[in-house]
Amino acid sequence: MRKVSALLLATERRAISGLAGLYASRMLGLFMVLPVLALYADTLSGATPLLIGVALGIYGLTQATLQIPFGLLSDRIGRKRVIAMGLLIFAAGSVVAAMADSISGVILGRALQGCGAIAAAIMALLADQTREQVRTAAMATIGLSIGVSFAIAMVLGPWLAAWKGLAGVFWFTALLTLVGLVVLWRWVPPAPRRLRHRDVGMDRQQFKRIIMRPDLWRLDLSIFSLHLVLMAIFVAVPFRLLNAGVAIEYHGLAYLAIMALSFIAMVPLVIVAEKRQRMRLMCLLAIGAIVISLSSLSLPFSQQSWLLAWLFVFFTGFNLLEATLPSMLSKLAPAGAKGTAMGVYSTSQFLGAFLGGTLGGLLSNLWGLDAVFIGCAGLALLWWLAMWRMPSPPPLSSEVVALHDTQPDALNLLMEHLADVVGVEDVMVVPEERLMYLKVNRKELDQAALTRLLSPPKT
Template sequence: MNPFERRTVASLALLYSFRMLGLFMVLPLLALYAADLPGASPTLIGLALGVYGLSQALLQIPLGWLSDRVGRRPVIVGGLLMFALGSLIAGLADSVQGIILGRALQGAGAIAGTIMALVADQTRSEQRTKAMAIVGASIGLAFTFALILGPLVASWGGLSAVFFLTVVLALAGIGVVLLVVPSSPVSARAHDEVGARGNMLRYSLSDPELLRLNAGVFILHFILMAAFLVIPGMLESGLGVSREAHWQVYLAVVLLSLLGVLPLMRRAERGGRPRQAFAAGLAILSLALALLAAPEIPALLWLGLWLFFVGFNYLEATLPSLVSKTVSARGRGTALGIYATCQFLGAFAGGALGGVLLAQWGAHGLALLCLGLALGWLLLALPRMTAIAGGAEPAATAEGELPRP
């Protein structure tokens, strides 16, 4: 990478980390702390966990398209301001309903697709996979740090302290956008030429490769939200770990997960076997869910937790890069907006529907449903994964021209 690309990728990875840290910190907490609030139920807790995904999903495509028209930076700053407002409301809430409102407003700052589009805008084609991998790794690190920091902050100041810290992170992210992120080299003419947005939208919604990737990220985040409705309880009941010590468990399993993630990345990038590595990541996630759905045998729970983080972290880092290599720069904001919409729809469905199913089927029944989704994804992805992960952008989507459906 040249100096401009290094500064761009580092600053946007930091920005993405701030935002995802604020979202991820509540994952290991809501199922435990929200249960003490008036009127709490598994259904409402699940809705509080996943509702941000609904507002994210509704706004990712409009904001992705808007960023293609007016530029990435104004959209990102506006999204961070909305994220800060939602975090403040959730921090001041004294009921589950207040947290649901705050989480919904957090999700209205729907800038994930726009940030990834800016990464792609400001890196050359031959450096784009590396850039996406770095941003993806920052998301994984934010996820790791959030699972540790969230319980620590909550043990000191409760759930409200976690939301107030999220406000600070959102404001810090605005500072990064205004002071650190370089100006985009993409010309205003490039944004204007996306006037053929109907063509790009039709392409993004009909291309078989993008459809498979979008379905995959929906399933991945459904599983993530549903899993964190049951994992905290499994730690308490199955492993006898007090909630104040949960961060120690997450620290151990996430750090150890690097022993599985790094070999998969080496096999995909240096070994030239992306299809096999992707399939292995899905198989690992499926095995983890099978172990978590089994009777609560401590050794199997520990192994299942480790494998879960191996599979999730690898797949989360890989999927955005595959999307960015399937479309041109001129329509990348739209395509990544659709991708992020599917991602957050999965988060909403996993939290809201997962809460309902948890009340009816119990933790093991919900884990079995997630296992079925993971196996279905594996069957869906395998036939065309070689074409998607081959590394070259399709000729029809070369820089400077819109893809044709």
Template sequence: MILPVFALYGKHLQGYSPLWVGLAIGAYGLTQAILQIPMGMASDKFGRRKIIVIGLLVFAIGSAVAASSDSVIGVVIGRALQGAGAIASAILALAADLSRDEKRPKVMAIIGVSIGTSFAIAMVVGPILASHWGLSGLFWLTAALAIVGIGVVQLAVPKVVSHAPKGDTMPAPKRLGKMLKDPQLIRLDLGIFLLHFLLTSIFVVMPAMLVKAGLPSDRHWELYFPIVVIAFFGMVPMIIIAEKKHMSRQMVQIALVIMLAALGSAWFLKHWLWGLILALLLFFVAFNFLEATLPALIARIAPAGDKGSAMGIYSSSQFLGAFFGGSLAGAMAEYANKQGVLLMAAVLVLLWLWMSRGMRHPSNLKSVSLNADHIVGREQQLASGLSALPGVLEVNVMADESAIYLKVNTQEFDLAKARDLLAEAG
């Protein structure tokens, strides 16, 4: 909700400047990036529910600090505190704990859809509420929503008695280095860094460009609503083609070309409102596709048993992108010019397009985790037996976690046969 309105409704704050606007937008991402992995690991040691509640309390405190501040520096501090409530990995781990192996991918997909839906709703609701309540009203609302979230966790979420295999959800510090050496994973990590860099940098300058082109700030929601809806339906065919035709790399490149077209429209048609509308529409079609596609590729490419580590680096890259995008765009808008932000964004998209040449489509690949007791001393036997099953490409037996991780070809692999083998061995 803050993203599309801060540059406009923060002007009353002491010390307001484009640089501080960028820092306020991006500060949330910095603390998220720093604390995401540690908070996830803490949830493994102290309990998911406890860490989630603490994170929501910290977020609520940060919201209150931002809402009560008369200076932009106070808002930046509040935003940094909000980000310190970094509970995304703990929430995913809790969801994994609550779900069976075969249902876990659907659960994670539903969470992903809910995140995308909330983002779309917030883009519309934020400008409406800001026009009535101001910026502080939005921050108080986020504090209230955090408290509601605590109630949901305490009252509506079932008590967990089992734990999902750690490799599915939790990063392992010893294996993080391995993730940073995989060229396919690196491309995706840099991709999500650049995607959120672009998102935050664009919204440092775009709200003011819309006002200058003739759209009052209290009517921005009228623009965001149809754009969000049309962009959602616009990216669906791209996802279908990428999956059905095994053309992930080509569709990512098409999305980047669409994003270049969006930035070009904003640059050349900046004085024409319909030109900026076209730019935003194209931008969000590409953004929505990439936001949905990149994490799915990470999950499929990550080595067996290391999905949690791969996703941990991915999430930190995402939030770092938000921080640097807001900060650098704010500095450029203050010390150079706002149009330079668009030029910087276009150069980064071209860089991303160049990097994408080496992408591979992970055809029919899937990670499968199996809980398995009493496997100490039988690791090699189980690994050999599972490796011989049709469709099994990689086996990782983790005796200390009582878990076995597989990378499989979904067209050939039969989960029932793997379970039968484990039952016979047990």
């Protein structure tokens, strides 16, 4: 084995910062529309609550359909080429939506935005450009950037719409995407290699094994349901704020206060979940908070404070789940299968976004705004019941180790010794990648024994 410093190299810092920025800016463009589309749709011909919901969520359908093919294509023709192609498609969709004067034009533009499905290619390029010792931290940076982009979108979207209208939001998104192209080619360094990474990419041989596991299935259900209710309620939330006396130009400030406070409230809950191994409890608590907040949002409010309070409860639960669900997935996924598990998880998320927007629009169209919250609360309650019997995930973490010797005899001997190390729960060796994937229990791990085994031979 070879031992490498975990300090970031200059090329790794550039890759992480550039690719995290690309991922975040793309998600920013998708999310900025959420708090404003329903309010400004009266300027679009043919707009109905149902079609507004479809416009909100349609990107999820095209994203779910194309993210895996785009990732596989990047293995063949190169990461940067696929990412650049996806960014151009995303920019084209933004321009189509910006120039649209009908709801069908916006739906087409949002669908095109989703066709720029570059998430898998970005993660693969990041894996190409980072060493195994720093890859987990690099992936965590991407995850953090998504959460930050969502919070910024909730504030920036209403401000841009109040200044330049709905079209201005889409034009800003197109401009941001073109800036992303410059970052991709001028800042992100060229990849020194193009390999398959089982901790990042999809492995079709493991697909059936992953989707048949009940513990992982529950997490897929969770991210599906979470983004379903998120998309659905944004057919109604902007009108709730308006009816409570919050002028359109102040919606951004309202979301700023809600998101900031919800992030502050989330942090100690995440610490409890991680440090005290209370993942299941925090998950049920978050879903319960979403059920209660959605039920309460269906009631008429005489004061703004109550509306803002229940939105704070909802987004605290939302942010807590966004932070803990990927962590639970990482703990539960078999060694060497995290990339496949994450691919199924992400597809579930995007399908939830599509169905959520459509469902929210349908409920609003048939029975009004209250029905959106009542229907989502009912679905969230079923989700809570489905998660009730979920066992607590074990305190496992993933490690990727570079192999020094890939001879069969040496690997077989290493596997035998690893099986005797206390705390090593699962091992997968991939000689063609010159990597070994481990799942270890940090609380029980005999770190000294593991270090001795993984140290390079003395010469």
